[in-house]
Amino acid sequence: MATPLTATRLLKALRDEGLVVHEVRNWRKHNRNSKGPWGPVNGVMIHHTVTKGTAGSVDLCYDGHPNLPGPLCHGVIDKKGEIHLVGNGRANHAGLGDRDVLQAVINETELPPDNATDTDGNRHFYGFECINLGDGKDPWPEAQKLAIEKVSAAICRAHDWTERSVIGHKEWQPGKVDPRGFTMDTMRGRIKKRLAKAAEGSAEPGGKGEDTAGSPPPPKPQHPPYEPFPGSGFFHAGARSAVITAMGKRLVAEDCGQYKSGPSPEWTEADRKSYAAWQRKLGFSGRDADGVPGRVSWDRLQVPHS
Structure with missing residues (x-):
């Protein structure tokens, strides 16, 4: 019981x-x-x-x-x-x-x-x-x-x-x-x-839905072909990274870009709106489509290693 x-x-x-x-x-x-x-x-x-x-x-x-x-x-x-x-x-x-x-x-x-x-x-x-x-x-x-x-x-x-x-x-x-x-x-x-085996690991982060912070995956000895999910806490006002630029370019390629200029290395509202469009394209809705990256949507976006 x-x-x-x-x-x-x-x-x-x-x-x-x-x-x-x-x-x-x-x-x-x-x-x-x-x-x-x-x-x-x-x-x-x-x-x-x-x-x-x-x-x-x-x-x-x-x-x-x-x-x-x-x-x-x-x-x-x-x-x-x-x-x-x-x-x-x-x-x-x-x-x-x-x-x-x-x-x-x-x-x-x-x-x-x-x-x-x-x-x-x-x-x-x-x-x-x-x-x-x-x-x-x-x-x-x-x-x-x-x-x-x-x-x-x-x-x-x-x-x-x-x-x-x-x-x-x-x-x-x-x-x-x-x-x-x-x-x-x-x-x-x-x-x-x-x-009989250990759980294989999360397909997506825990929390409110598809797009909540998950711990970044452990570093690998060689660069993977795509950027590992950095955790949703990585994406916040003032954050700057080449990863954000690479993400933005992939969003544009998926016809989800909401940019008037860019994308750029700085996380902006345009990035959030673009990512929300990507989440909706995948079929997520509500809080699962708030524009903050989660592991499932990130893995499916296949952001090139930067």
């Missing part, structure tokens, strides 16, 4: 596992805690959405529908393997399931058949919805399966759980078939192998 992760700790755990994570609206305070307890938590439950398309699926999981208010999970895993956090706390995803299955998860032993609906799963499980029609025909891209593996491993690491703390909805509640298209035994095998 464990105390649920705070929003900040959950976000850090996912990013430390090398995942790209998007924060959706007011996810940090979006929950169903007024309808029942949240925690102690005992495991991770994987679902499929029976939908297609990222934007609509994420909105559905955030808002829910008249008969089942959102959030319908804690995060949505899209076909590209990116994570969209939609809730923090109790979520309407697991429903009633088998007490014996919960006990097996707690004990991290072999799962029994799920043949009862006598236990509140929304209290005890993190839930992740994977975008898939669930018809047995809709493919599961490897990037999406890798993200399921990483999400599960990240939470297991945070709670010192093994892969046996990860189950599918179909293993919890009689009559459920999700996730359909791969076996949970195979996925648990992947998670076990990942947990």
